Amino acid sequence: MYYWLNEKLVFPPVSEADRHGVLALGGDLSAERLLLAYSSGIFPWYSADEPIVWYSPNPRFVLFPEKIKISKSMKQILKQGKFRVSLDTNFRSVMQNCQQAKRQGQEGTWITEDMLNAYCTLHESGYAHSVEVWQEDVLVGGLYGVSLGRVFFGESMFAHVSNASKVGFITLVGALVARDFELVDSQVYTAHLESLGAESIPRKQYIQLLKKGLSASETIQNKWTDWLH
DSSP, rough: OOOOOSSSOOOOOOOGOOOTTTTEOOOOOOOOHHHOOOOOTEEEETTTOOOOOOOSSSSEEEGGGGGOOOOOHHHHHHHHOOOOEESSSSSSHHHHHHHOOTTTOOOOOOOOOOOOOHHHHHHTTTTTEEEEEEEEEEEEEEEEEETTTTTTEEEEEEESSHHHHHHHHHHHHHHHHHHHEEEEESSOHHHHHHHOOOOOEOOHHHHHHOOOOOOOOOOOOOOOOTEEE
């Protein structure tokens, strides 16, 4: 039996999630509900023909920003300046590219049109942010996520050129370290992010770190376009 959400802005305790991390079904993608979800350690992930599914997995996959791993080869790529990185200059295009990305073992996409519009609303409100990676004037990689307090919740990334998303992620983490961010939430395991230093921690520890990061400072609720200047 799953908890079905209604119009009330409330989630059950994350400890009630099943072994797959599923906590609740239904509800909506209003900005208020999404912000409540992220601040509670919960995120949506579903397909277009399904009700909204809300997750709080155990363990949780995270990166402590100061522990990012940058290989020698990646350091060389960063030095070569093959890519130009920007923040918050083309949020919708980044989401659309993530939406269209082909992923191994996955049919279709969980980034529905409703999700696209909901996160664009969060972006306009200063809570969701994008990283764009360019070669000349062509968008070749990027990622997006939500920011609350001193926690960044990564949602999805894409790359049309090898290493583009890694360059974007490393550049973002550098900007987050400079602003004393305490945690990057990567949600669930990927080998790609493990290679950059992400690790699994128990959900209970994640919730403690989340509360600490949310209380550390007010959310920087604006566009991040000047963070790399």
